[in-house]
Amino acid sequence: xxxLTHNMLSSNIKGVSNGFPLRIEVxxxxxxxxxxxxxxLRNMFPKIEWKAFVDAAKTIGYAELPxxxxxxxxxxxxxxxxxxxxxxxxHLEEGALVCPETGRRFPVSKGIPNMLLHEDxx
Amino acid sequence: MWYxxxxxxxxxxxxxxxxxxLAELFLDDKDKQDKWSSLQWKxxxxxxxxxxxxxxxxxxxxxxxxxxxxxxxxKGIYEIWGEGSSYEELEESIRSYPDERKLPYLESGTTFxxxxxxxxxxxxxxxxxxxxxxxxxxPFKGQVNLKNPDHKFWVMETDxxxxxxxxxxxxxxxIFFGREVGGADRSLLPTYQLKSRNYxxxxxxxxxxxxxxxxxxxxxxxxxxYDPFVGTGSxxxxxxxxxxxxxxxxxxxxxxxxxxxxxxxxxxxxxxxGLPIPVGLLRADNNLxxxxxxxxxxxxxxxxxxxYGVRAGGRxxxxxxxxxxTVDPYTVPDDKRTDHIPSTGAYSLVECVxxxxxxxxxxxxxxxxxVFFYPVLREDDxxxxxxxxxxxxxxIATSEQILSSRYSRVLLTMVKISPYTExxxxxxRIKHIDFRENHLKWLEDGNLHSAVFSPDPQLTATGDSKLGxxxxxxxxxxxx
Numbered sequence: 001x002x003x004l005t006h007n008m009l010s011s012n013i014k015g016v017s018n019g020f021p022l023r024i025e026v027x028x029x030x031x032x033x034x035x036x037x038x039x040x041l042r043n044m045f046p047k048i049e050w051k052a053f054v055d056a057a058k059t060i061g062y063a064e065l066p067x068x069x070x071x072x073x074x075x076x077x078x079x080x081x082x083x084x085x086x087x088x089x090x091h092l093e094e095g096a097l098v099c100p101e102t103g104r105r106f107p108v109s110k111g112i113p114n115m116l117l118h119e120d121x122x
Numbered sequence: 123m124w125y126x127x128x129x130x131x132x133x134x135x136x137x138x139x140x141x142x143x144l145a146e147l148f149l150d151d152k153d154k155q156d157k158w159s160s161l162q163w164k165x166x167x168x169x170x171x172x173x174x175x176x177x178x179x180x181x182x183x184x185x186x187x188x189x190x191x192x193x194x195x196x197k198g199i200y201e202i203w204g205e206g207s208s209y210e211e212l213e214e215s216i217r218s219y220p221d222e223r224k225l226p227y228l229e230s231g232t233t234f235x236x237x238x239x240x241x242x243x244x245x246x247x248x249x250x251x252x253x254x255x256x257x258x259x260x261p262f263k264g265q266v267n268l269k270n271p272d273h274k275f276w277v278m279e280t281d282x283x284x285x286x287x288x289x290x291x292x293x294x295x296x297i298f299f300g301r302e303v304g305g306a307d308r309s310l311l312p313t314y315q316l317k318s319r320n321y322x323x324x325x326x327x328x329x330x331x332x333x334x335x336x337x338x339x340x341x342x343x344x345x346x347x348y349d350p351f352v353g354t355g356s357x358x359x360x361x362x363x364x365x366x367x368x369x370x371x372x373x374x375x376x377x378x379x380x381x382x383x384x385x386x387x388x389x390x391x392x393x394x395x396g397l398p399i400p401v402g403l404l405r406a407d408n409n410l411x412x413x414x415x416x417x418x419x420x421x422x423x424x425x426x427x428x429x430y431g432v433r434a435g436g437r438x439x440x441x442x443x444x445x446x447x448t449v450d451p452y453t454v455p456d457d458k459r460t461d462h463i464p465s466t467g468a469y470s471l472v473e474c475v476x477x478x479x480x481x482x483x484x485x486x487x488x489x490x491x492x493v494f495f496y497p498v499l500r501e502d503d504x505x506x507x508x509x510x511x512x513x514x515x516x517x518i519a520t521s522e523q524i525l526s527s528r529y530s531r532v533l534l535t536m537v538k539i540s541p542y543t544e545x546x547x548x549x550x551r552i553k554h555i556d557f558r559e560n561h562l563k564w565l566e567d568g569n570l571h572s573a574v575f576s577p578d579p580q581l582t583a584t585g586d587s588k589l590g591x592x593x594x595x596x597x598x599x600x601x602x
Contacts, residue, residue: 005369005402010414020414034398039344040367047420088401105460112379114405115412118464120453122410122439 011099021052022097139519172290190304200300233267274302332360339423341366409438436469483514
C-alpha cells in the first residue's frame with residue numbers, strides 16, 4: 001500500500017465520526033522505483049490531505065517532506081521528487097491501519113489493505 | 123473535411139462511439155467548442171448503417187491519424203480521391219479531384235503502394251492486378267515499395283453479392299479510391315489476449331473489449347483510473363497500456379491479495395507486459411466504500427464490469443442470514459476479532475448500480491467518465507430500454523453486445539456534468555438504508571440469473587420459439 005492510498009482511506013465503522021487519518025503500524029516497508037509523471041503529481045497534489053501525508057511518511061521512515069506547503073512548490077523539481085517518492089515509491093508491505101477512534105486494526109498484508117468490516121461494524 | 127472511415131466488421135455498435143470518444147481526446151479545446159462539438163457522420167451512397175464504410179468529418183489530417191492509430195475498430199481512415207458505381211465513374215471522379223490535393227503525394231522521390239480491398243468478396247490476385255493497372259491515368263511519379271511505402275493508396279469495393287452471405291445488405295456496387303491517413307494497430311490484441319495472461323479469473327475482460335472500454339474512458343498518461351470490481355485487473359491492464367495510473371478494489375481478498383502465487387496475481391498481470399503496477403489495490407466493499415469524508419473528485423475515470431449475477435454474483439458486507447433477518451445482529455467476541463472472516467450477502471444489481479453511480483458522482487472529476495457494462499434482457503425488445511440515470515451524469519454512448527438469445531450487455535459511457543451536492547448525497551444515503559431494510563425485495567426484483575437461465579416461456583407455451591416473433595436481422599459482426 002502506497003501513501004496515496006493511505007491518504008484516501010478512513011475507518012468507516014458504523015458510529016465512527018472521525019476515522020481519518022488511520023494510524024500506521026509498520027512491520028515491513030519496501031521501496032519500488034516508479035517513473036515520475038509530473039502531470040499526475042500536479043493533478044493529485046490538491047487532493048492530498050497534507051498533514052496526514054507528512055505524518056504517514058514519517059511513520060514509515062521518510063522525514064524529508066515540508067510540514068507546510070502550497071501549490072507553488074510544484075514548480076520545484078526537488079519538491080516534486082520528494083513528493084513522488086513519498087506518494088508512490090514507498091510501500092507498506094506488511095502492517096496495519098488502525099482506526100483512530102476505536103483502535104480497530106485493518107490488516108495490510110502483501111501490500112493489500114483489508115478494509116472489509118465485521119458484521120457488527122456495518 | 124470529410125474522411126472515409128472503414129471499420130473492422132466487428133462490434134458494430136461500438137464503432138462510432140469509439141471514434142467519437144477518441145475525437146474528444148485529440149481535438150483541441152477551441153475545436154470542441156465550435157463546430158466539432160459533436161462529430162458529423164454520413165453514409166456513402168447505397169450503404170446500410172451496419173456497413174463498415176462511413177464518412178466522418180474531422181478538422182485535420184493529424185486528428186484523423188491520431189484517432190485511427192489509437193482506435194481498435196478502425197481499419198483505416200482515408201482521404202477519398204474519388205468514388206463511383208463503376209470504374210468509369212471512379213476515373214471521372216478522381217480526375218476532377220483537385221490537383222493540389224493529389225500531386226504532393228505523387229511526386230518523384232516518394233514511394234507508394236496500391237492495395238485492392240473488397241468487403242464481402244475475395245478478389246483474385248489477377249483481378250487485383252488488373253484493377254491496379256487501370257489507374258494509369260493517375261500520374262504516379264514515385265517508386266513502388268510494397269514493404270514500407272511513404273503513401274498507401276487503397277481501392278475499396280463493395281457490391282451486392284447476394285443476400286445470404288451474412289453481411290449487411292448492399293444495394294449496388296460502390297468503389298472508393300483514397301489515400302490512407304492512419305489505421306489501427308491491432309497487433310496489440312494478440313499481445314494482450316487472455317490466453318497469454320498469467321492470472322485469469324472466470325470473468326476476466328476480453329482484451330479487445332478492455333481496450334474499447336479504456337478508449338471510452340479516455341485513459342491517457344497522468345490520469346487516475348479506478349475499477350471498484352477489479353478482479354484480476356483485466357480492465358485496468360488496458361488503461362495502463364494507454365499510460366493511465368490505475369487503482370482497483372475488490373471484495374474478494376483471495377483475488378487481490380493472493381492470486382495463485384507469487385508470479386500469478388494481479389501485480390504479475392501488469393509486470394508481464396512491462397506496465398506500471400496499479401498505484402493502489404485494496405479489499406473493500408463497493409456498498410460501504412472506505413474513502414475518507416471530504417475526499418471527492420479524485421478519479422479521472424471509473425471503468426468496470428459490475429457483477430450482475432449471471433456469471434458471477436455480487437457480494438456485500440453483512441451476512442446472508444443477517445440481511446434476511448433470520449438472525450439478530452450480533453457482536454463478534456473480542457477474542458475472535460483478529461482473524462475473523464466477515465460474512466457477506468448477495469448484492470443485487472440495482473443496488474450495485476446505485477452504489478456505483480453514487481461513488482462515481484462523488485469521486486469523479488468534472489468531465490470525468492464512468493464506463494460500465496449493464497445487462498439487458500432481450501425480451502424487452504419493444505420497450506424503450508431504461509438505463510440507469512443520475513443527476514450528475516449525462517449518458518453519451520450505449521453500445522450493445524449480444525451474448526445469447528436471452529440477454530445482452532450494453533456498454534454505457536457517462537460524463538459527469540454537474541457537481542455532487544449535499545442533496546444528492548442525502549438522497550443516496552436514504553436509498554442506501556432502503557436497500558438494507560428491504561434486502562429480500564430488492565434481491566428478487568433484480569434477479570437476472572433466473573431470467574437468463576429459466577426455460578423460455580414462449581418455447582414452453584407454443585413448442586416453437588420461432589412462431590410469432592419477427593426475427594431481427596443478424597450479421598456476423600453483431601455477435602462477435
